[in-house]
Amino acid sequence: MAAPPEANAQTPARQVSVKDASFATQIDDSRRYEMIGHGLFTYLVWDAYAGAYYQAAGYPRPAPESDVPRRLVLHYFHAIEADDFASTTLEAVREQVGAVDFPSVRRPLTALVDSYRSVEPGDRYSLTWNGDSLILALNGAPLHRSNDNALANAMFAIWLGEDPLNRDFRDALLGR
Template identity: 60%
Template sequence: MHRPAHPALARGIPAPLAALLLALLLTWLPLRADATQTVEVRGVQFATALEESGQAYHLIGHGLFRYMIWTAYVGAYYQAPEALEPAPLSAVPRRLELEYFHAIAADDFAAATRDSVRERLGDAAYGELLPALNAFNRAYRSVEPGDRYALTWDGEALRLALNGETLHTSDDPALANALFGIWLGDRPLRDDFRDALLGRR
């Protein structure tokens, strides 16, 4: 039986050139796949690399947050690619994404954030940060299952976004550290969740 010619040869492309083009294509394809690779946590997908406003971020870790008997949300923590070690309370560009399994009211987010920051900072530092924190808390919106908050510090500005929509921005690095510290500091909401986000487990 006569076998049809390779498509490249059928168009008159020399065999050595066709082989070179095929090799280049096979080399290029994995790079494209890696650029869109994801990880999955309880059915929720997180990109292993992303870019926002010209700043690149790569995944450090991901995990599941449980509250008592409930599976509350899943999260992923990112840093700029040049930051090789986790540094969630530093000046490096970083990003935290949280996707929720249950409905939560905006007022509950604000109250929990306020209480968590106060507990970790103490009264004096909390008082200094309070105006900036109040402005941040007013930006919260209620969420339904499947909604995702993202908290990003790009090295110059803090951004809170819900499902990709910016709700609040600030240039206060102390506010950024206080907020990231809720999940990623020395006294996080849960040690196991922090360690998962920082790639320690």
């Protein structure tokens, strides 16, 4: 006797929606990442992008500045030029790490921002620390890789640190 069709069907991944963006609650990419939180980043009066923050399964408490494998996905609602990403990132990291520590991440940070590409509405950047490497990807295509954990922590701190770009967005991403 054959099993009913629903017994053979795979359960679709659960999704959450933020404005016009959907995010899977779990990502399987050489390891399983589980969503900690998601939110909307508003700049002045514009909804700039939606985001989701994930950590490797088995690390349920948010640990955005650590060696825990983690991923941040940002879905853009407006076009942004690569040069704007680069200048904003350089300034934000300088603010996160301070003038004394900035020289230690300057070289790997410059290599990362040089890999930025302009985005159009619907594009997604992801930033992943897999435990060994920091990977910047645009729409799933890797653009840059670094094994510098200090750079990874500085990059994640832009959105998830003690003094992020937007506290409400940080709190939503961290599930607070």
